[in-house]
Amino acid sequence: MGRLILLAAIALALATVPMLGNPFWVGLTMQVLVFGLLAVSVDFMIRQVGLFPLCNGAFFAVAAYTVAMLETGGWPTVAAVPAAIAAAALMGMAFGISVRTGGVYFILITLAFGQMALSVATSWTALTGGDNGITNIPYPAVAGVGPTDLSQMFFVVLALVGLMVLVYARIITSQFGLTLNGIRDAETRMVALGYRTVTRKYVAFVISSVFAGVAGVLYAYTNQFVSPAAASLLVSVEAGLMAILGGSGTVIGPFLGATVIMGIRNIVSAMVPGWPILMGLVFIAVVLFLPRGLVGLTGRIKRARP
Amino acid sequence: MTARHIASAVIIAGALGFAGPATAQDDPIKIGVLLPLSGGLAASGEDALHGFELYWNQAGMEAGGRPIEIISADTSCNPDNAINAARRLAFNDEVDFLVGPLCGHEGPAVAQVSGDTGLPLLLVPAAADSQTKWDRVPTVVRTGFSSSQDSHPFGEFLYNDLGLRNVTFVGQDYTYGQEKTLGAVRTFEALGGKVDDIIWVPLSATDYGPVLASVPSGTEAVVPVVVGAHRNRFFETWFDFGYDRRFQLVGLNLLQADALKAVDDRAVGLISVAQNYSQGIDTPENKAFIDSFVEAYGEVPSYFAEMMFTTAKWAHQAIDAIDGDVSDRDAFLAAVREAEVVGPRGPVKLDEYDNPIQNTYISRVERVDHPKLGSVLMNVPVKTIENVSQFWTEDPEAFLARGPYQR
Structure with missing residues (x-):
């Protein structure tokens, strides 16, 4: 209950951002929410299943490209969005074969899948627009009703990300979520208990791809363009870093990590010329001194107090 | 505590957002x-x-x-x-x-x-x-x-000035590479030139050995459109594997000034690039x-x-x-x-x-003595085509109707 209140308070605080009247802050906060949701999809695999995927950028991108192509091709939002999420889920089902491996092999096979998607986005220009990507994506509209500017779009993103966070919290505390933890900690024992562990990991992988797909849909609508940058390895890697930086295994952590990374990149970069070095130092410091991420900081503060 | 933090964050954000008006x-x-x-x-x-x-x-x-x-x-x-x-x-x-x-x-x-x-x-x-x-x-x-602006005159340069009839293009497989390559392909073919092959190389490629091995043997010249670190990779592989003894090399996008820093005198005399600028322009x-x-x-x-x-x-x-x-x-x-x-x-x-x-400048690499830099490799124009339009000699509406250069 306390957590729900905290989430509601954060959502309420974020709802004041458009009141600043500055599209820079509105746009940046939206990007934090979208990439935070992508980081949640990666963290689901890292923390709940114990596998580090490097292909979530591909799910993110395939959903974003699907929305872009269908919306610019005149499809209504009510058709484009389900089609985009289905595309991400289908790709998740195909790439899901990688859960038959583990550890380093899982990382490498998902890396290869991710690079395949990037290569299609970059080179098949007739389909994807290549490096130019697809531009002029309209805002979403259902029966003619929808946001007309950045601030209104912000509330759509906030609401949908909030909804996905609630769904996510429900999944990780469900019986299914707990069996995933069991597989992560002692797979052979779970097998001995009669669980089909590969099937469960496969389902988890597809769920992760759906979350990444929803993030991709929101990305396409907020940016109003999609380019191969959405499918780049950096997107997948950074999503994992956001989760670890903020606090893997928590709902807030990935968003906290997204805030720090996007903040350094878009605000601190204007003040510090060598900002990528600063970013590196922050990573090192967090990994060395805050193994539970920035969320772990609150625990430390509480303990330090008498 | 938290409320105060949020309040101060909002104030700071507001102050940054509303920097004073001034014109x-x-x-x-x-x-x-x-x-x-x-x-x-x-x-x-x-x-x-x-x-x-x-x-x-x-x-x-x-x-x-x-x-x-x-x-x-x-x-x-x-x-x-x-x-x-x-x-x-x-x-x-x-x-x-x-x-x-x-x-x-x-x-x-x-x-x-x-x-x-x-x-x-x-x-x-x-x-x-x-x-x-x-x-x-x-x-x-x-x-x-x-992207394709300087390629159109370059395609005609291949046919008219160099007298080439059969060439193979090596194009970087992304938008810029495709536009730059296919622009020259179009004007070269329009004059009657034959493109034996276009070999597309992904941006992620690290090895030009297999790429160059697939150049058709009957071709006269190889025309690379490669970018970034690919330029020096291509250059090294070309000479290390002895392709310079088999084919003519004509760079459409090969050695710009920054890439020249990392090559040696094997580059001297090469057609290096067609662009809207050349360091050796004599004005x-x-x-x-x-x-x-x-x-x-x-x-x-x-x-x-x-x-x-x-x-x-x-x-x-x-x-x-x-x-x-x-x-x-x-x-x-x-x-x-x-x-x-x-x-x-x-x-x-x-x-x-x-x-x-x-203007479009088609450049060749030369070793020149610069008073401050000493002896350096530099791109010098071999051919200047004046007042080049992005549509070249074509009617803009017809060009636009044909659509973008892409695979």
Whole structure:
């Protein structure tokens, strides 16, 4: 209950951002929410299943490209969005074969899948627009009703990300979520208990791809363009870093990590010329001194107090 | 505690958001420059920024009776960052117009902010054909070049000047590479030339051994369109594997100034690149530019630096023409569209689609003695084609109807 209140308070605080009247802050906060949701999809695999995927950028991108192509091709939002999420889920089902491996092999096979998607986005220009990507994506509209500017779009993103966070919290505390933890900690024992562990990991992988797909849909609508940058390895890697930086295994952590990374990149970069070095130092410091991420900081503060 | 934190965050954010209004006549004109200043293209971004700063320093940081303030923002060659950086310049720094970006895929992102806000954008050096053809934005004017612009005369150069009839292209497999390659393929074939093969090389490729091994044996010449680190990879493989004894090498996009730093005298005599600039142009404007750039930064300027230098001069002429009142955006854009500028690259003016009409230089590598740099490899024009339009000799409507160069 306390957590729900905290989430509601954060959502309420974020709802004041458009009141600043500055599209820079509105746009940046939206990007934090979208990439935070992508980081949640990666963290689901890292923390709940114990596998580090490097292909979530591909799910993110395939959903974003699907929305872009269908919306610019005149499809209504009510058709484009389900089609985009289905595309991400289908790709998740195909790439899901990688859960038959583990550890380093899982990382490498998902890396290869991710690079395949990037290569299609970059080179098949007739389909994807290549490096130019697809531009002029309209805002979403259902029966003619929808946001007309950045601030209104912000509330759509906030609401949908909030909804996905609630769904996510429900999944990780469900019986299914707990069996995933069991597989992560002692797979052979779970097998001995009669669980089909590969099937469960496969389902988890597809769920992760759906979350990444929803993030991709929101990305396409907020940016109003999609380019191969959405499918780049950096997107997948950074999503994992956001989760670890903020606090893997928590709902807030990935968003906290997204805030720090996007903040350094878009605000601190204007003040510090060598900002990528600063970013590196922050990573090192967090990994060395805050193994539970920035969320772990609150625990430390509480303990330090008498 | 938490509430106070949120309150102070809101106040700080507000203060940053609402930086004071100012457009009085003695206030500076603020120019927002979007370039990659970190990441893989940081060196090119910095070089471009140098070109821009060099011009304004020479002009006394002043235009139309008002001081000039340059505010640069790092895009790190990522469209998501570029869109944020453009919005930051627009709303927090309240710049009067934007200049940039460098990477092709950042172009649409920055153009979108320009279209949304009405803030004029001088699009340079990002070269995607579509932005002055199929996806034009009314507030966006290109001061660089279009990818395929220099390829059209180059295709005819292959046929008419070099007398080649059978060639193989090696193209980098992304938008710029496809546009630059296919532009030359079209004009070469239109004259009756035969393209034996186009070998597409992904940006992720690291080895040119297999690529060159698949060049058809009957071909006369190989025409590479490769970018970044691929240029030196291609060059090394070409000579190490002895392809120089089998085929003629004619670079359409092979050795720009920055790539020349890492090659040796095997490059001397090679056709290296077709572009809107060549370091060896023999005009007083270019010699003065090269000398002052070398003086200031200790190296030969790249074509990025030249494009930003000429863009600065272009903006200067436009600002002077409207007596410094850049708050009238329509007047500023009109002045940019009317200006005729003579830069180091030669005379430049815009066509009706907001793309520069300018010279194409086909360059050859030569070893030259520079008074400050000593003996260096430099691109020197072997052929100059004057006043080249992005549509070459074709009717614009017919060109547009045919659609973009893509696979």
